[in-house]
Amino acid sequence: MNAFAQLLDALAYEPSRNNKLRLLKDYFSRMPDPERGYGLAAMTGALSFTHAKPAVIRALIAERTDPVLFEMSYDYVGDLSETVALMWPAPRQERRNVAAPTLSEVVHGLHEADKHSLPALLASWLDDLDETGRWALLKLITGGLRIGVSARLAKTAVAGLGALAPNEIEEVWHGLIPPYLDLFAWVEGREAKPMARHPAPFRTPMLAHALVETECARLDPAEFVAEWKWDGIRVQAVTGTSAEGARVLRLYSRTGEDISASFPDLVAMLADEHFGDVAVDGELLILREGRVEPFSVLQQRLNRKTVSAKHVAQFPAHMRAYDLLSENGEDLRALPFVQRRERLEAFVARVAHPKLDLSQRVSFTTWEDLAAARRDPACAGAGVDAEAIEGVMMKRADSIYVPGRPKGLWYKWKRDPFNIDAVLMYAQRGHGKRSSFYSDYTFGVWRGEELVPVGKAYFGFTDEELKKLDKYVRNHTRNRFGPVRELDFSREQGLVLEVAFEGLNRSTRHKSGVAMRFPRVARIRWDKPARDADQLATLEALLDAPSRTATKAQPLPEKM
Amino acid sequence: MALSDLLTLTPAGLYCPQADVYIDPVRSVPRALITHGHSDHARAGHGAVLATPETLAIMALRYGEAFCDARQPVAYGEVVGLSGLEVSFHPAGHVLGSAQIRLRGPYGCVVISGDYKRAYDPTCAPFEVLRCDAFVTEATFGLPVFRHPDARGEVARLIASCRLFPERAHLVGAYALGKAQRVMKLLREAGWDRPIWIHGALEKITHFYQQQGTDLGAIEKVTAAERAERAGDIIICPPGQLNDLWSRKFPDPVTAFASGWMRVRARARQRGVELPLVISDHVDWDDLCATIVETGASEIWVTHGAEDAIVHWCRARGLDAQPLHMIGYGDDESEAAAEVTDA
Ligand SMILES: [Zn+2]
Ligand SMILES: [Zn+2]
Numbered sequence: 001m002n003a004f005a006q007l008l009d010a011l012a013y014e015p016s017r018n019n020k021l022r023l024l025k026d027y028f029s030r031m032p033d034p035e036r037g038y039g040l041a042a043m044t045g046a047l048s049f050t051h052a053k054p055a056v057i058r059a060l061i062a063e064r065t066d067p068v069l070f071e072m073s074y075d076y077v078g079d080l081s082e083t084v085a086l087m088w089p090a091p092r093q094e095r096r097n098v099a100a101p102t103l104s105e106v107v108h109g110l111h112e113a114d115k116h117s118l119p120a121l122l123a124s125w126l127d128d129l130d131e132t133g134r135w136a137l138l139k140l141i142t143g144g145l146r147i148g149v150s151a152r153l154a155k156t157a158v159a160g161l162g163a164l165a166p167n168e169i170e171e172v173w174h175g176l177i178p179p180y181l182d183l184f185a186w187v188e189g190r191e192a193k194p195m196a197r198h199p200a201p202f203r204t205p206m207l208a209h210a211l212v213e214t215e216c217a218r219l220d221p222a223e224f225v226a227e228w229k230w231d232g233i234r235v236q237a238v239t240g241t242s243a244e245g246a247r248v249l250r251l252y253s254r255t256g257e258d259i260s261a262s263f264p265d266l267v268a269m270l271a272d273e274h275f276g277d278v279a280v281d282g283e284l285l286i287l288r289e290g291r292v293e294p295f296s297v298l299q300q301r302l303n304r305k306t307v308s309a310k311h312v313a314q315f316p317a318h319m320r321a322y323d324l325l326s327e328n329g330e331d332l333r334a335l336p337f338v339q340r341r342e343r344l345e346a347f348v349a350r351v352a353h354p355k356l357d358l359s360q361r362v363s364f365t366t367w368e369d370l371a372a373a374r375r376d377p378a379c380a381g382a383g384v385d386a387e388a389i390e391g392v393m394m395k396r397a398d399s400i401y402v403p404g405r406p407k408g409l410w411y412k413w414k415r416d417p418f419n420i421d422a423v424l425m426y427a428q429r430g431h432g433k434r435s436s437f438y439s440d441y442t443f444g445v446w447r448g449e450e451l452v453p454v455g456k457a458y459f460g461f462t463d464e465e466l467k468k469l470d471k472y473v474r475n476h477t478r479n480r481f482g483p484v485r486e487l488d489f490s491r492e493q494g495l496v497l498e499v500a501f502e503g504l505n506r507s508t509r510h511k512s513g514v515a516m517r518f519p520r521v522a523r524i525r526w527d528k529p530a531r532d533a534d535q536l537a538t539l540e541a542l543l544d545a546p547s548r549t550a551t552k553a554q555p556l557p558e559k560m
Numbered sequence: 561m562a563l564s565d566l567l568t569l570t571p572a573g574l575y576c577p578q579a580d581v582y583i584d585p586v587r588s589v590p591r592a593l594i595t596h597g598h599s600d601h602a603r604a605g606h607g608a609v610l611a612t613p614e615t616l617a618i619m620a621l622r623y624g625e626a627f628c629d630a631r632q633p634v635a636y637g638e639v640v641g642l643s644g645l646e647v648s649f650h651p652a653g654h655v656l657g658s659a660q661i662r663l664r665g666p667y668g669c670v671v672i673s674g675d676y677k678r679a680y681d682p683t684c685a686p687f688e689v690l691r692c693d694a695f696v697t698e699a700t701f702g703l704p705v706f707r708h709p710d711a712r713g714e715v716a717r718l719i720a721s722c723r724l725f726p727e728r729a730h731l732v733g734a735y736a737l738g739k740a741q742r743v744m745k746l747l748r749e750a751g752w753d754r755p756i757w758i759h760g761a762l763e764k765i766t767h768f769y770q771q772q773g774t775d776l777g778a779i780e781k782v783t784a785a786e787r788a789e790r791a792g793d794i795i796i797c798p799p800g801q802l803n804d805l806w807s808r809k810f811p812d813p814v815t816a817f818a819s820g821w822m823r824v825r826a827r828a829r830q831r832g833v834e835l836p837l838v839i840s841d842h843v844d845w846d847d848l849c850a851t852i853v854e855t856g857a858s859e860i861w862v863t864h865g866a867e868d869a870i871v872h873w874c875r876a877r878g879l880d881a882q883p884l885h886m887i888g889y890g891d892d893e894s895e896a897a898a899e900v901t902d903a
Binding site (some may be wrong): 087 | 703704705706707709717724725823824825826828829833834835836866868869872873876
């Protein structure tokens with residue numbers, strides 16, 4: 001466990017993603033099985049055991065130290081686990097002759113321990129670990145292990161042991177269990193790919209690039225199919241049958257998070273016998289009386305921690321299908337889009353479930369036609385649902401389904417181009433009645449591996465949202481510079497804000513080279529990973545696009 | 561006999577009325593005994609100074625030959641008579657030349673520790689336990705959370721990081737006197753055989769250590785122009801340089817800081833350190849407590865640091881302990897500030 005603790009410690013101090021990756025790879029290549037597998041499990045949140053209450057730890061340290069000295073120390077260090085780890089009166093490292101417990105021993109021990117046996121077990125481990133090991137153990141068992149590394153990064157490091165792409169790991173992941181002996185064996189080329197034993201695995205979704213309007217000149221409209229871009233959340237519905245013959249029904253978010261528990265109404269739909277074993281890519285929307293509700297309504301359902309029957313009835317979820325990735329054991333992703341679309345249409349017709357429908361195609365001949373539809377979806381077939389439309393999606397008719405964000409296949413062409421997804425970087429207290437809240441936000445977009453600030457927003461959110469943002473800021477502060485807090489942002493973590501603005505100018509004053517006019521927070525994207533925020537190039541393209549003023553016509557509807 | 565008969569506290573520092581000398585005074589005084597060369601203990605401008613030959617040499621290096629009117633070198637263990645008192649200097653294990661000062665009179669014996677440590681340090685003489693009636697101790701790391709690991713393990717982590725990131729430079733912040741040379745020597749003992757590069761501010765003192773017979777291997781001063789070429793190298797500099805513009809020209813530098821303060825994560829983070837190395841030249845909590853017991857002293861004065869905790873610990877053991885709350889002595893942080901100007 002000491003080696004794992006050292007890794008966690010090093011990761012916590014290392015700011016760069018690439019260097020974190022190196023530290024992780026070093027650990028995975030150096031450590032034997034099953035130790036590294038349990039390390040991976042701890043970092044991906046795959047370990048489950050009953051957490052110890054801080055009171056248990058306080059009681060252990062109280063038996064061993066002077067209460068006055070403990071209080072002085074706690075006061076100085078400011079963190080219970082760290083104080084106990086440092087103060088624990090263990091024999092000195094160099095004089096200790098017992099071997100420190102391995103992470104595997106700890107995981108097994110915790111699994112078998114109950115409330116009564118835990119304190120003594122914990123005390124014996126604390127005696128045998130070094131300071132860093134004790135710190136990591138205490139964080140682990142109290143559930144306070146914040147590693148600064150996402151599950152995704154840990155998996156990327158494992159993929160890097162061999163020559164695999166992280167998405168390949170993602171696809172088998174849901175079928176694997178710690179300590180992942182089969183995964184490491186596959187990655188290191190010793191054994192075949194662990195068959196996706198998960199009967200309903202997640203598949204990494206295909207994402208679109210933002211369209212730069214000048215690009216249209218190079219693209220042939222005849223090679224593309226268009227659909228509406230819906231303002232809901234991207235989901236993947238997967239059904240399968242376990243080896244024991246049980247039906248397995250899953251609803252995944254775009255990052256592979258299992259969100260089935262939040263949408264019992266959709267899971268009930270998946271239980272329909274006509275589904276078979278499929279993986280459907282689509283958008284989750286709230287539909288009331290056949291009408292798509294705007295995102296603000298969907299958000300009211302998303303914000304709930306527990307799902308009540310009343311809530312489900314009030315905000316009925318619906319799935320609008322984009323794509324069919326797999327059907328009854330056949331992987332369809334290598335087929336061109338139009339063929340997958342045929343299979344999807346047949347599937348949706350066969351199921352004929354009121355909570356599932358097809359994403360409609362938008363017909364067009366020229367790019368001007370499509371631009372007109374995008375400007376006014378109501379008149380182009382969307383009718384009363386126009387308010388829930390963000391723009392149009394353009395997909396190459398021959399595009400195979402490529403996990404990730406491949407170039408040149410899919411484009412999103414947003415209705416209001418002056419809308420970007422940015423990452424919250426700094427926050428400052430407001431003025432007047434907001435002076436107790438962090439209400440001034442500096443946000444940035446990606447330039448390669450780095451986030452560059454592109455603007456500051458002070459409004460656009462409700463008082464309720466302000467409270468949540470303020471809480472987020474306080475819980476995710478990395479540094480303080482006077483009144484300014486720097487947040488914990490990286491590719492792996494951070495809060496995405498959808499920012500709307502009136503225009504864009506070149507600026508020599510800003511590091512990014514651009515300055516926004518009247519930016520405001522259009523929406524808080526609690527669901528979106530920071531790495532998927534926009535690139536600076538997207539903004540730069542807006543600067544250069546000659547048609548910019550022409551498309552600016554529609555102001556964004558205030559979301560809240 | 562009471563400790564206060566031999567030693568009292570004045571605004572200038574600890575004072576011995578019978579011998580009319582101050583110990584590590586913070587103001588100019590006619591006669592001073594200096595424990596060691598760190599700038600918060602060894603100041604310029606006194607009349608006569610008694611100290612170990614190494615400490616006197618270090619003061620001359622830092623302040624110029626005219627740092628006092630008259631100096632008297634006293635070797636470890638040598639006894640000097642001052643107005644009926646026996647004064648002697650004994651190794652403190654803190655830095656080269658560092659000493660505890662023992663004052664012995666007909667009624668008893670006082671030992672003033674200066675800064676000291678008990679941990680392994682191949683660059684200076686090891687701490688000697690002196691039995692005494694009263695022990696005047698520092699308590700820089702006087703909280704039970706400070707339990708320093710073996711410095712050799714910390715240096716091993718530094719070398720492991722160099723192996724993992726061979727394309728990056730490793731910048732190690734270390735105080736110019738003592739810590740820097742200890743890290744160099746530990747690196748050599750761990751088998752690091754590339755030249756060790758140093759910031760100009762470390763040059764004089766490091767050269768002095770070498771002259772005094774500490775074999776540090778090849779030590780090179782890093783020039784501004786060559787910073788970009790230092791991939792895979794270890795560069796030792798004053799801590800203040802770590803976050804300075806100076807450090808940015810190195811290839812993707814890993815910033816390390818060798819200090820006892822690195823034990824506490826919040827402090828390491830506050831300094832923006834990426835590789836905290838818990839290497840201290842002061843006693844940690846366990847050694848502080850052990851030393852107090854081993855001296856056999858019944859009266860304990862705590863000069864500077866986290867005095868309250870150790871005073872509480874002493875009193876719980878029936879020892880008569882007093883916090884002196886002495887100001888003017890830094891932890892090592894103020895020492896660091898002084899040394900950047902040392903170049
Ligand atoms: Zn010192
Ligand atoms: Zn000192």
